[in-house]
Amino acid sequence: MQSGIAVTPRLDDLDDLALVERARRHDGAALRLIMERHNRQLYRVARSVLREDAEAEDVVQETYLRAFTHLDGFRGEARLATWLTRIALNEALERLRKRRPSVELKQIDAINEQGEARVIFLPTARQEGDPEAAAARAEIRRLIERAIDQLPDPFRIVFVLRDIEEMSVEATACQLGLRPETVKTRLHRARRLLRRSLDRTLSNALTDAFPFAGARCARITQSVLDRLDEMKP
DNA sequence: TAGGGAACAACATTGAAGTA
């Protein structure tokens, strides 16, 4: 039985197309929700390419700015996440190309200063509960992140998209412009390389790698909203 | 030219969905 009263859907219940429609009308809540839904994935993708926390954050911000100022380009043929990931990936790869000549020197410097490969991912483990358990968890994640960092670029990007972001083979291949078979081969070899450098007992900690939540997520979301405000005519 | 790595192709495995 219908009451005839129109019910306004909750923002959380809206699908991508509806959210984009609101975002086109500069609905701040919609913009914020889009970012909150995709921050972690975009950060992980950018981070997997650049291996730098700060630059990955920049890429995430730049991705949203590009996306939100070109929302007309989103026709809804692909998922919003796919569209955003493509932008983030292009931005990250572009930055990688620009900085390439200086990367090796910077890495050598870091190794010389610290005596070992630099640990890039800041531990942001949940600190509640047993401090020893939290410290152990942070250490395990640090080892995993370092092992992932040491993977060759093509393997690392595929590994992050497939095993951490849980994208399908097809979606990963589409994002990277590869054949699905190539994605499978790279993933298999990335896992083999990782297995060689990690104890098997660490495998359960994989899903906690590359955390992106809390203050960092909120900071980027607010920063993008502020910059969009500045761009308003 | 040999060796190593990447890509390709074929086959095996797994898990979800449908059906009796």
Next chain:
DNA sequence: TACTTCAATGTTGTTCCCTA
């Protein structure tokens, strides 16, 4: 509930290409 089917994914052998 057990069985079948099929799509997605994993594994492995082969081929190709680049580099020293």
